[in-house]
Amino acid sequence: MGQGAVSKIPHPTLPRVRRRVGWGLLAAGLLLYPVILPGPFYRDIGVTFVLAAIAASAWNIVGGYAGQVSVGHSMFFGFGAYTPLLLYTLWGWPPVAGIPLGIVLSVGLAVVIGMPTFRLTGHYFSMATIAVAELIRIYFGTWDLVGAAIGLQGPATARGWWDLTFRSELPYYYFFLAVLAILLVATAAIERRRFGFYLRAIKAGERAARSLGVPVQQTKMQALALSAAFTSVAGSLYVIKTGFIDPDSAFGILISVQMVIVAALGGAGTLFGPLLGALILIPLQTATNSWFGGGGSGLTYIFYGGIIVVIARFEPGGLFELWRRVAPRLRAGLRKGLRRRAHAA
Numbered sequence: 001m002g003q004g005a006v007s008k009i010p011h012p013t014l015p016r017v018r019r020r021v022g023w024g025l026l027a028a029g030l031l032l033y034p035v036i037l038p039g040p041f042y043r044d045i046g047v048t049f050v051l052a053a054i055a056a057s058a059w060n061i062v063g064g065y066a067g068q069v070s071v072g073h074s075m076f077f078g079f080g081a082y083t084p085l086l087l088y089t090l091w092g093w094p095p096v097a098g099i100p101l102g103i104v105l106s107v108g109l110a111v112v113i114g115m116p117t118f119r120l121t122g123h124y125f126s127m128a129t130i131a132v133a134e135l136i137r138i139y140f141g142t143w144d145l146v147g148a149a150i151g152l153q154g155p156a157t158a159r160g161w162w163d164l165t166f167r168s169e170l171p172y173y174y175f176f177l178a179v180l181a182i183l184l185v186a187t188a189a190i191e192r193r194r195f196g197f198y199l200r201a202i203k204a205g206e207r208a209a210r211s212l213g214v215p216v217q218q219t220k221m222q223a224l225a226l227s228a229a230f231t232s233v234a235g236s237l238y239v240i241k242t243g244f245i246d247p248d249s250a251f252g253i254l255i256s257v258q259m260v261i262v263a264a265l266g267g268a269g270t271l272f273g274p275l276l277g278a279l280i281l282i283p284l285q286t287a288t289n290s291w292f293g294g295g296g297s298g299l300t301y302i303f304y305g306g307i308i309v310v311i312a313r314f315e316p317g318g319l320f321e322l323w324r325r326v327a328p329r330l331r332a333g334l335r336k337g338l339r340r341r342a343h344a345a
Contacts, residue, residue: 026272030177034170043169049282050176051238055255056262056274057183058230062223063260064268065196067203068118071256072129075113075136076106076228078250080235082140085152085245094162095154099236106232110224118220121206130253137251151246154239164240172241179237183230187271199223203269231259261304264311267320276319281307 033046055077062068083105084098117128141149158165166172190196198219201209210216239245249255262281267273284303315322 026275027181034173040169043173045283045286047169047173047176047241048286049278050173050180051234051241052258052262052282053275053278054176054180054183054237055231055234056259056266056278057180057187058227058234059259060227060263060268060270060274061187061190061199061230062220062227064263064270064273065190065199065203066220066223067269068220068224069126069260070129070224070227071126071253071260072131072133073227073231073259074251074253074255075109075129075133076231077235077238077255078133078136078140078245078247079106079109080232081239081245081250082146082152082235083232084236084239085154086146088154089147089152094160094164095236095240096162096164099233102232102236103229106228107225110228111221114221114224118217118224130256133251133253133256137247140251141247147246149247151244151249154243156243165243176237179233184271191271195219195222200269257304261307264318265307267318270318270320273318273320280319 030050034043037043037046055073059070059073063070063073080099080102083102084095087093087098087101088095113129113132117125117132120128140146146152155163155165164171164175190199198209198214201212201214202216202219206216235250258281262277263274264277265273265280266275266277288303311318
């Protein structure tokens with residue numbers, strides 16, 4: 001083997017260094033965002049972005065890595081949103097105390113729903129999850145204990161720090177960011193372990209995975225339970241910030257659709273895909289609502305539909321997959337340009 005061939009072999013530590021640098025730049029950017037853009041409007045966008053990233057990253061565990069495209073994840077979001085305010089309404093507990101109960105209820109619901117629906121595959125599974133979420137939304141709209149169609153409201157003014165009611169968006173931003181960091185670390189750990197390989201095998205083909213000894217049903221149930229737990233946390237964080245919830249804002253199908261699109265646009269089944277999708281879609285959604293007022297929300301969903309068509313037709317792997325294909329060509333072109341300049345000099 002010649003010296004030129006040896007020089008082309010990448011150093012084994014380079015990918016690891018690049019990964020650590022990327023993590024560091026991402027963390028620095030997220031931590032410094034409220035300092036760089038300190039206005040209330042930009043901070044509100046930041047809070048919405050982090051919350052959307054949490055929900056999409058939670059969906060990504062089962063929908064992206066395992067390939068089980070649930071379009072009814074709003075049921076877990078809604079359980080996590082209703083539980084804190086229900087405990088406050090009934091017994092005056094601080095809303096944050098309802099987060100653990102919301103997680104337990106969501107995981108229990110995931111087990112009950114997953115047992116029959118995971119017998120279905122493809123779009124049949126997606127349709128089944130939509131139907132369950134819609135049934136729950138309709139039922140909550142007629143259940144007096146949870147406020148029926150009116151919904152529930154949290155404390156108007158803070159009784160203490162434990163109510164987590166702040167005038168500024170800054171505490172919410174860093175609180176939500178800490179939850180996002182925990183979720184990303186957990187997802188990164190899943191990627192490197194046997195469970196993550198099982199999920200990717202199931203996504204590639206359930207029959208082939210089963211023939212290799214992968215416990216398909218058990219793995220899918222575990223992925224759904226974990227995804228439901230983090231999605232429930234996202235719902236609880238949403239209601240802690242807004243202080244209000246009703247059936248449409250908790251269980252509406254557009255809640256689920258946003259999770260799917262955010263993850264799919266950035267790259268479903270990748271660690272940072274949901275963050276990239278949220279970084280693009282949330283400012284776009286905020287801008288259309290600001291520019292067009294009440295009609296902006298309808299325009300946002302038109303964009304959603306267009307994004308679904310474009311992703312399905314041209315890049316099912318999302319922007320991260322596109323970057324993986326384009327990046328080597330860009331690097332090769334950059335190297336050629338540098339060599340030409342060196343030879344010319």
